[in-house]
Amino acid sequence: MTFAIGRRATLGLLxxxxxxxxxxxxxxxxxxxxxxxxxxxxxxxxIARLYAERLRGVFAPTxxxxxxxxxxxxxxxxxxxxAEADGTTILQTPASMLVLQPHVFPREVRYDALTDLIPVSTxxxxxxxxxxxxxxxxxxxxxxxxxxxxxxxxxPWASPAAGSSPHFMGIVLAKKAxxxxxxxxxxxxxxxxxxxxxxxxxxxxxxxxxxxxHHGQGxxxxxxxxxxxxxxxxxxxxxxxxxxxxxxxxxxxxALLPAxxxxxxxxxxxGAIRAAAATPEMIAAMERLEYAATTSESPAAFAERxxxxxxDWARIVRESGFRPEN
Numbered sequence: 001m002t003f004a005i006g007r008r009a010t011l012g013l014l015x016x017x018x019x020x021x022x023x024x025x026x027x028x029x030x031x032x033x034x035x036x037x038x039x040x041x042x043x044x045x046x047i048a049r050l051y052a053e054r055l056r057g058v059f060a061p062t063x064x065x066x067x068x069x070x071x072x073x074x075x076x077x078x079x080x081x082x083a084e085a086d087g088t089t090i091l092q093t094p095a096s097m098l099v100l101q102p103h104v105f106p107r108e109v110r111y112d113a114l115t116d117l118i119p120v121s122t123x124x125x126x127x128x129x130x131x132x133x134x135x136x137x138x139x140x141x142x143x144x145x146x147x148x149x150x151x152x153x154x155x156p157w158a159s160p161a162a163g164s165s166p167h168f169m170g171i172v173l174a175k176k177a178x179x180x181x182x183x184x185x186x187x188x189x190x191x192x193x194x195x196x197x198x199x200x201x202x203x204x205x206x207x208x209x210x211x212x213x214h215h216g217q218g219x220x221x222x223x224x225x226x227x228x229x230x231x232x233x234x235x236x237x238x239x240x241x242x243x244x245x246x247x248x249x250x251x252x253x254x255a256l257l258p259a260x261x262x263x264x265x266x267x268x269x270x271g272a273i274r275a276a277a278a279t280p281e282m283i284a285a286m287e288r289l290e291y292a293a294t295t296s297e298s299p300a301a302f303a304e305r306x307x308x309x310x311x312d313w314a315r316i317v318r319e320s321g322f323r324p325e326n
Contacts, residue, residue, distance in 0.1 A: 026057060026058060026059065026060065026061065027058075027059050027060065027087070027264075027265065027268040027269070027272070028059060028060040028061070028086075028087050028088065028265070029061070030060065030061070030086075030088050031060055031061055031062040031063065031064070031088065032055075032059065032060035032062075032063045032064075032087065032088040032089070032090060033063065033064055033065070033066040033088065033089055033090065034048045034051065034052050034063060034064070034065050034066065034090045034091075034092050034255075035066045035067075035068055035076050035079055035080050035083075035089060035090065035091050035092070036048050036065060036066070036067055036068070036076055036092050036093070037067075037068055037069060037070070037071075037072075037073030037074065037075060037076030037077065037093060037097070038067070038069060038073060039067060039069055040067060043207075043209075043253075043289060043291075044092065044093075044094070044253065045065060045067065046289070047092070047123060047124060047253055047286075047289075047291070048065045048092050049065055050282060050285055050286075051063075051092070051123060051255075051273065051276055052064065052065055054272075054275075054276035054279065054282065055269075055272050055273070055276060058272050058275070058276075059087075059268060059269055059272040060087075060088070063090075071108065072097075072101070072161070072163075073093060073094065073096075073097045073101075074097065074101065074105075074108065074109060074110075074111075076091065076093065077091060077093060077097055077098075077111050077117075078110060078111055080117065080256065080257075080258055081111050081116045081117060081258060081259075082258075083258050084258070085257070085258040085259065085260035085261040085262075086261070086265070087257065087261055087262075087265035087268075087269065089257070089258060090120075090255055090256070090257060090269065091117065091255065091256045091257070092123065092253055092254070092255055093253065093254060093256070094251060094252070094253055094254075095165070095251050095252045095253075095254065095306075095309065096164060096165050096251070098113040098254070098256075098306055098310070099113075099306060099309040099310040099312075099313050100163070100164075100165060100168070100310075100313045100317070101163070102310065103310075103313055103314050103317040103318075104163040104317060104322065105163065113256065113306050113310070114303060114306060114307060115259060116258075116259050117256040117257065117258060117259055118256060118257045118258070118259055118260075118261050118266055118299065119254065119256050119296075119299055119302040119303040119306055120254070120255045120256055120257060120266055120269050120270050120273065120296075120299050120302065121254065121255055121269075121270050121273045121274065121295045121296040121299065121302050122252045122253065122254045122255075122294055122295055122296050122302060122305075123252075123253050123254060123255055123273060123277065123293075123295065124252065124253050124277075124286055124291045124292060124293055124294060125250045125251065125252040125291065125292050125294045126207060126208065126209060126250060126251055126252070126289070126290060126291040126292065127207075127208045127224050127225045127226035127230065127250050127251075127290075128165070128166055128169065128205060128206060128207060128208060128224070128225040128249065128250070128251065129205070129206065129207070129208040129211055129212070129221050129223065129224050129225070129236075130203060130204075130205055130221070130222045130223040130224075130239075131193075131196060131203065131204045131205075131206075131211045131214075131215075131219045131220065131221050131222065132144060132196070132202065132203050132204075132219060132220055132222060133196055133197060133198075133199050133201075133202075133218070133219055133220070134197075134216070134217065134218055134219050134220050135199070136202075136220065138222070139220075140222060140237075140242075141222040141223045141237075141239075141242050141244075142242060144203065144222060145177045145179065148177075148179050148180075148181070148202065149177070149178065149179065151180075153180065154180050154181065154182045155179070155180065155181050155182065155202045156181075156182050156184050156200070156201050156202060157170055157181050157182070157183060157184065157201060157202050157203045157204065157205070158183070158184045158185070158186055158192040158195065158196065158201050158203075158204045158205075158206075159183065159185060159186070159192070159204070159205050159206060160185075160186055160188055160189045160192060160206050160207070160210075161185055161186065161187065161188070162183070162185035163322070165249060165251055166205040166206050166207075167183060167185065167205075168313070168316055168317065168320060168322070169205050169225070169247050169249065170183060170205050171183075171316075171320045171322065172244075172246050172247060172316060172320070173205075173244065173247060175319075175320070176244065176246070181202075184201065189206045189207060189210035189211075190210070192204050192206065193206075193210060193211055193214065193218075193219070196218075196219055197214065197218035197219055204219075207251070207290075208221075208224055208225075208226075208230065208290045209289050209290035209291065212232065212233070212290055215233065221233060221236045222236070223236065223237055223238065223239050223242055223244075223247075224236055224237075224238055224239070225238070225239055225247055225248050225249050225250055226238060226248070226250055227240070227248060227250075230290075232290075246316075252294070254296075254302065254306075255269065255273055257269065266299055267299075270296075270298065270299055273295055274295045277293040277294070277295045278293075
């Protein structure tokens with residue numbers, strides 16, 4: 001999953017990479033690539049470039065961003081799976097490619113994050129949000145649920161894509177609350193947000209950064225999926241506060257290497273990512289996206305997170321009755 005970013009925000013974030021490099025001995029003598037599965041201009045691309053600049057001269061002499069677009073991000077994962085295990089090919093991918101898609105598209109997914117790849121670290125995390133049109137009568141998520149129950153008809157709601165994390169969050173909410181909702185999948189967040197603002201949808205679940213700029217104008221935020229309230233929107237409660245802890249599911253981008261990569265290289269990349277994420281410039285750049293520059297304590301901790309979340313999504317997908325044609 002990838003999300004569009006405005007031109008001004010993109011230029012501002014990339015300008016932040018002009019900060020001085022990190023003082024650390026370079027690990028590789030050859031140039032490296034960060035492989036992503038989504039087009040230029042989206043969050044995958046911007047975040048990869050932020051890290052590529054800070055890892056240049058620290059992990060490898062030069063690091064470029066290599067877009068391998070297609071199959072909802074799976075082509076990039078498969079490319080890195082087959083790459084030489086020498087540290088020169090790094091995968092940056094959203095969580096859903098590794099923990100959700102294997103259950104949603106079992107015939108199409110031809111990789112295992114824990115056997116075909118070596119998890120190194122998350123590079124950032126970001127929350128989802130539940131949004132409604134600004135003129136909607138419900139002022140809170142409980143009020144919206146009561147309103148939806150009273151309509152006596154199917155209600156259209158949207159997510160950025162079928163089979164995405166927000167899609168399943170909506171399924172979980174509808175099932176728990178006993179709602180009659182019809183999912184309208186979109187190709188990305190932008191057109192869905194436009195339809196929400198126009199009143200053609202009853203709600204949208206997607207990345208907070210894709211809707212936050214419209215809060216109080218074209219739409220209203222009723223809940224966020226983070227563990228704590230967002231500092232920018234202190235009046236917006238978390239799903240857990242509202243009695244829906246299953247919906248507290250932040251997404252992340254993570255860095256992985258091909259299976260068989262030597263342990264010293266894995267350790268070096270992990271350390272370089274952690275150092276890059278801790279710089280004030282990176283923290284500020286991520287905050288402009290409504291993201292957090294969070295990293296894993298160790299490669300083993302990241303692998304355990306993938307295992308745990310993959311098992312959790314397996315249960316959710318199974319209980320939802322979802323099929324790819326849904």
